Amino acid sequence: MRMKSNVVSQSVFSDLVKRPLGVFSKVVGRVVLASAIVALALSAPALANPRYAGIVVDAKTGKVLYGEDADELRYPASLTKMMTLYLTFEALEAGRISKTTPVPFSKKASSEPPSKLGVRAGKSITVEQAILALVTRSANDAATALGELLGGSEQRFARMMTNKARALGMTRTTYRNAHGLPNTEQRTTARDQARLGIALRQHFPQYYDYFSTRSFRFGKQSIGNHNRLLGNVRGVDGIKTGYTRASGFNLVTSAQLDSRSIVAVVMGGTSGGARDAQMRRLVAKYMPAASRRGGGNLIAQAPAEPVSAVAEAEAQPAEAPVAVASAAMDLPNTGPVPSVRYDSGNAGGIAMAYAATKPASDNPVLSAKVAPNTLDAQSAKLAGQPAPAAEVDTQITNSVAKAETAPAKAEARSEANVQPQGWVIQIGATDNEAQAMTLLGNAQEKGGKALRNAKPFTVAFSNGGAQVYRARFGGFGDQDKAINACKVLKKKGFSCWASQQ
Numbered sequence: 001m002r003m004k005s006n007v008v009s010q011s012v013f014s015d016l017v018k019r020p021l022g023v024f025s026k027v028v029g030r031v032v033l034a035s036a037i038v039a040l041a042l043s044a045p046a047l048a049n050p051r052y053a054g055i056v057v058d059a060k061t062g063k064v065l066y067g068e069d070a071d072e073l074r075y076p077a078s079l080t081k082m083m084t085l086y087l088t089f090e091a092l093e094a095g096r097i098s099k100t101t102p103v104p105f106s107k108k109a110s111s112e113p114p115s116k117l118g119v120r121a122g123k124s125i126t127v128e129q130a131i132l133a134l135v136t137r138s139a140n141d142a143a144t145a146l147g148e149l150l151g152g153s154e155q156r157f158a159r160m161m162t163n164k165a166r167a168l169g170m171t172r173t174t175y176r177n178a179h180g181l182p183n184t185e186q187r188t189t190a191r192d193q194a195r196l197g198i199a200l201r202q203h204f205p206q207y208y209d210y211f212s213t214r215s216f217r218f219g220k221q222s223i224g225n226h227n228r229l230l231g232n233v234r235g236v237d238g239i240k241t242g243y244t245r246a247s248g249f250n251l252v253t254s255a256q257l258d259s260r261s262i263v264a265v266v267m268g269g270t271s272g273g274a275r276d277a278q279m280r281r282l283v284a285k286y287m288p289a290a291s292r293r294g295g296g297n298l299i300a301q302a303p304a305e306p307v308s309a310v311a312e313a314e315a316q317p318a319e320a321p322v323a324v325a326s327a328a329m330d331l332p333n334t335g336p337v338p339s340v341r342y343d344s345g346n347a348g349g350i351a352m353a354y355a356a357t358k359p360a361s362d363n364p365v366l367s368a369k370v371a372p373n374t375l376d377a378q379s380a381k382l383a384g385q386p387a388p389a390a391e392v393d394t395q396i397t398n399s400v401a402k403a404e405t406a407p408a409k410a411e412a413r414s415e416a417n418v419q420p421q422g423w424v425i426q427i428g429a430t431d432n433e434a435q436a437m438t439l440l441g442n443a444q445e446k447g448g449k450a451l452r453n454a455k456p457f458t459v460a461f462s463n464g465g466a467q468v469y470r471a472r473f474g475g476f477g478d479q480d481k482a483i484n485a486c487k488v489l490k491k492k493g494f495s496c497w498a499s500q501q
Contacts, residue, residue, distance in 0.1 A: 051268030080180030211238025420474025
């Protein structure tokens with residue numbers, strides 16, 4: 001997608017260079033021409049660079065505020081480590097590892113080229129040290145070591161990364177390693193990286209502060225963050241830089257200011273300075289355009305995939321990927337991708353833990369009559385499939401979709417059932433409302449004190465023409481109480497995540 005921009009195009013720049021000096025003297029003409037060239041070069045760094053791609057997304061509503069080749073395939077370079085960290089945070093939240101778990105360095109990990117920590121084969125660091133090494137120095141050896149720890153091998157971990165990308169709606173991203181060093185099959189888009197940036201912040205608020213780390217001590221080293229915008233641009237709180245010769249200079253940035261929140265991506269910069277300057281301009285221009293309203297998770301959060309499922313998938317043909325909250329996929333030719341699997345102990349019929357339903361908005365862009373310019377809506381457009389207003393609107397409010405798709409009896413029930421506001425938790429989604437209520441009953445019975453005062457309820461929405469019911473509990477006074485309830489349920493074998501409604 002190429003959105004309109006007020007910068008001067010590359011063709012105009014080229015025409016000016018070729019234009020004769022005319023009546024000007026050679027000296028004056030050269031000065032004027034040089035000044036014009038400098039001015040145009042400063043005003044149009046994106047369009048003068050064929051590798052450039054960028055996007056700015058309102059992180060509260062999902063609205064795309066700016067886009068330039070946002071769906072063109074690019075090399076992610078060290079932006080890859082954002083997914084490595086996503087899976088690390090997921091393993092921490094699930095209790096598979098802790099911050100003090102040793103991360104052993106294999107011969108392969110220790111031999112990765114710089115940037116690196118320089119840990120020798122056979123030695124180890126903690127998970128927290130590995131996280132900080134990825135966030136600040138973008139250490140390739142630590143990324144490989146984490147991938148081998150979580151996946152058993154880097155190849156298996158890359159499959160987990162690609163599978164998680166699909167579950168998050170990153171339909172054009174393929175991973176082949178944990179660090180982002182050159183691999184021609186490892187590709188992504190600016191839009192997909194914006195999705196991942198939003199998902200990191202919304203799914204793991206308890207770990208997101210790592211991306212704001214300015215420096216950390218490792219042995220005798222004081223390692224500084226490669227992200228030069230931290231502390232220099234008001235509101236910026238992360239996320240990740242990246243560079244290889246093939247990719248150019250990349251940057252994903254999150255910024256929050258005056259109750260507004262955006263995630264912006266710049267890919268293919270010609271230098272670190274040019275990349276940072278472009279990001280400064282994007283933040284300055286589009287932060288004021290972001291909404292102060294909205295909230296809740298925009299990106300679907302799938303349960304963690306067991307390592308055993310990845311190993312099993314390598315030995316058999318891949319199944320069709322599980323349906324995700326985003327629109328139909330337009331996948332590059334990436335070979336088999338294992339589907340999301342679930343532990344047999346979980347209640348049957350659970351399809352996916354979907355993103356929280358957001359309250360109705362007065363913003364005309366989000367009304368039922370206008371298909372919103374959101375990540376999901378544009379992904380549907382990219383895939384060549386329509387994004388009906390009613391279907392998109394179910395991501396914002398239930399009333400429109402229920403009025404059009406639900407039977408009269410179910411509609412009357414939903415009108416009488418006022419949904420709790422504030423912090424809620426979701427434990428799954430099924431195609432049967434009675435089954436969703438049964439799941440809620442089982443969860444409340446096993447949840448004990450954590451769910452004693454919680455109110456079970458379901459939320460109906462349309463998924464590809466089929467009616468699906470989200471199983472939720474409301475009535476939590478704050479985020480901590482909702483998260484604590486999820487921790488209790490996860491120990492009992494339920495999938496669970498918390499969100500503000």
